[in-house]
Amino acid sequence: MQASRVVIVGTGGTIAGVAGRADDLVDYRAGTLDAADLVAAVPTLAGELLETETLARLDSSDMDHATWLALHARLVALLQRADLAGVVVTHGTDTLEETAYFLHRTLAAPRPVVLTAAMRPATALSPDGPRNLADAVAVARTPGAGGVVVAFGGRVLAGHEVRKVHGFALDAFSTGDAGPIAVSEQGALRLLRAWPQAPLHAAATRLSAAHAAGAAAPLAWPRVDIVTSHAGADGRVIDALLAAGTQGIVVAGTGNGSVHAALDAAARRALARGVRVVRASRCQLGGVVGARADALPSYGVLTAAQARVELLLDLLADA
Ligand code: SIN
Numbered sequence: 189m190q191a192s193r194v195v196i197v198g199t200g201g202t203i204a205g206v207a208g209r210a211d212d213l214v215d216y217r218a219g220t221l222d223a224a225d226l227v228a229a230v231p232t233l234a235g236e237l238l239e240t241e242t243l244a245r246l247d248s249s250d251m252d253h254a255t256w257l258a259l260h261a262r263l264v265a266l267l268q269r270a271d272l273a274g275v276v277v278t279h280g281t282d283t284l285e286e287t288a289y290f291l292h293r294t295l296a297a298p299r300p301v302v303l304t305a306a307m308r309p310a311t312a313l314s315p316d317g318p319r320n321l322a323d324a325v326a327v328a329r330t331p332g333a334g335g336v337v338v339a340f341g342g343r344v345l346a347g348h349e350v351r352k353v354h355g356f357a358l359d360a361f362s363t364g365d366a367g368p369i370a371v372s373e374q375g376a377l378r379l380l381r382a383w384p385q386a387p388l389h390a391a392a393t394r395l396s397a398a399h400a401a402g403a404a405a406p407l408a409w410p411r412v413d414i415v416t417s418h419a420g421a422d423g424r425v426i427d428a429l430l431a432a433g434t435q436g437i438v439v440a441g442t443g444n445g446s447v448h449a450a451l452d453a454a455a456r457r458a459l460a461r462g463v464r465v466v467r468a469s470r471c472q473l474g475g476v477v478g479a480r481a482d483a484l485p486s487y488g489v490l491t492a493a494q495a496r497v498e499l500l501l502d503l504l505a506d507a
Pocket of ligand 1: 200201202203218246247248249279280281282283305306307308
């Protein structure tokens with residue numbers, strides 16, 4: 189028999205946010221409500237086979253590596269339960285693309301791990317969280333579904349492709365040219381392409397070892413920074429990062445990943461000191477296509493934020 193129980197893990201965000209006034213969509217406290225409160229606000233979820241737990245109460249702009257590790261450990265444990273159809277993670281929108289990418293690269297998810305979020309706080313006159321949560325639970329229960337995905341705004345997006353492209357609008361996420369995996373129509377999913385499958389990063393074994401060791405051997409996360417190329421850029425930020433002991437730098441380049449000559453020269457100084465440097469694009473969509481013969485390396489389509497996660501994992505795996 190197909191399992192239908194779903195666990196909802198709360199990590200904070202606007203979806204769990206509370207404002208002083210119902211018409212205030214800006215000045216609110218993210219991560220105030222528990223996962224159970226979010227479920228209680230969705231009448232169609234009443235009586236459903238759901239469990240809730242609140243792992244964190246973060247405004248996701250404050251997301252950190254320790255919370256990622258705790259979330260990863262919890263999801264690994266939950267995905268071992270044969271009675272679960274899938275897991276839903278409620279999250280803030282601001283760094284959702286980083287958490288989704290991190291999980292996609294490090295979590296074997298034969299059953300769906302569905303991230304969801306909201307642009308409006310739970311106290312808004314017309315909050316978007318309840319609909320998104322109901323959709324996320326439906327995705328988590330979909331037979332044959334799997335991988336790390338995002339249910340948001342009536343669409344299901346691949347966790348490794350998603351990016352936040354709007355700071356305020358309800359339709360805040362895009363997967364660009366890739367498009368959605370599925371659309372939600374009247375509570376039913378119309379599948380457009382295959383569920384994502386993750387070739388796990390080698391660093392996943394480091395995370396498993398960290399879970400096993402617990403506090404006895406805390407994971408030493410490498411320091412990876414993002415620097416943006418822009419008109420008038422120079423190398424001083426990179427030189428300061430070298431002095432601060434950075435181990436990896438993502439240069440968010442202009443256009444197709446081009447880098448100001450002065451910044452590029454500083455990046456070469458970093459490379460000469462053994463610091464990994466990769467290029468991304470500061471454009472929202474498209475990433476970096478191809479490379480000139482002398483260009484810094486890139487991870488192709490990844491956003492600068494995703495490239496930072498990939499470099500972090502590369503450095504973790506090499507450590
Ligand atoms: C956050 O990312 O936690 C705040 C913003 C949001 O969820 O939309």
